[in-house]
Structure formats: structure tokens, C-alpha cells
Amino acid sequence: EADIYQTPRYLVIGTGKKITLECSQTMGHDKMYWYQQDPGMELHLIHYSYGVNSTEKGDLSSESTVSRIRTEHFPLTLESARPSHTSQYLCASSAGTIEKLFFGSGTQLSVL
């Protein structure tokens, strides 16, 4: 069973606030990802990491930043939240060459 955890599950915050979405996995996976999804839309890759101290931007431009200081931890930060950042953020991890991503339960972010 996959063990990947995201906190918080829901976050309502005012414009201009700095936020960090947490993601941790206990499987020792080297690859981790952040996807963003709006209702009825595709999951869009916004950040990924293939290992410690390795981070890359994904296919969808995002104002968020990520860090990968430890294998198990891949937090996402928004320095100044805006209403356009309202979305669901899904963290995932995988191991091996062929992707079978294990997803966390997601963080539903609402910026007022």
C-alpha cells in the first residue's frame, strides 16, 4: 500500500499570504511530482524531482516553488497567494522507469 501524505487537506486563505503545502512519502521513492487540477480538467504537472537537490518545472507554468532536501519530503510554497491559485494540488511519487504514480489525497486550496 502506498504511503504518501499531504497536509493540509483543505486550506482557505486570504490573498497575499505565504503558504506551504506539505508532502511526504515513506516508500523511499526517488521521483516526486506536484500536479494541479481544476474541476473537470486534466491533471497538469507543475513541478517534479528525480532526487534530492533536484527540482524541475513541469509543463504548466506555476508561480509556486518546491524544494527536495530529503528524499521523503517535497513541499510546495506559494510566496503570495492569489485567487487564481485556487485549485486542487496533488502530490505523487514513483520508483522505476515505467510510471505508476502513487498519489496523496490532495490539498484543496481556496484563496479569497
Next chain:
Amino acid sequence: DQQVKQNSPSLSVQEGRISILNCDYTNSMFDYFLWYKKYPAEGPTFLISISSIKDKNEDGRFTVFLNKSAKHLSLHIVPSQPGDSAVYFCAANSGGSNYKLTFGKGTLLTVNP
């Protein structure tokens, strides 16, 4: 430009009948395809996958068919159960050193008792 398309936003079937979910892709470099299932307020979970060297993969009630010439794949669920009601995402990967997935918009399947 969408590279993975799921043109049916929703599908409703009766319990015990077959559910067929469709997916089309445009990128010829895709060589591995996956289906994910997502319940509300949860993350997607992996369901079944197929490599481009195959045209069919079966796992219990779930079968995925791949038609490379048509750039089309489909997921068959037989028999459908109410617990199958969820959003189903089609995803594709181009392999090699590319470890990223491209997702479709999903199809909401409702299985009625």
C-alpha cells in the same frame, strides 16, 4: 493543445452491464498508457496499464485495449458495480528518460444499482 483526450465527460451504466471508457491521443511518441481512478476528495489510484507492444491487457474485471493505428485506447469494466462510480483518467508516457505523465480530463462513471 490536448495530447490526451477523453471526449465523454460522463457515462452512466446499469449495474452488471459493461462500461466502456474511451481515450484518444495525438502524440506518436507515447508508448505507455495508464488508467487511474479517482473518488471525490481523494487522490487518483492506479488501475491498469498497457505498453504499446501489446493491444490488450486484462486484470480481473478491467481490460484495456490499445489501437495504435487509431491512437485510441479504451477501458472495459465487466460487470460494472456501484463501487466503480468514480472519475477515470487516461494518462500517457513517452518512455525513455521521460518520467512524466500526460493526463486527459477524465470521465465520470456512474453505475446505477
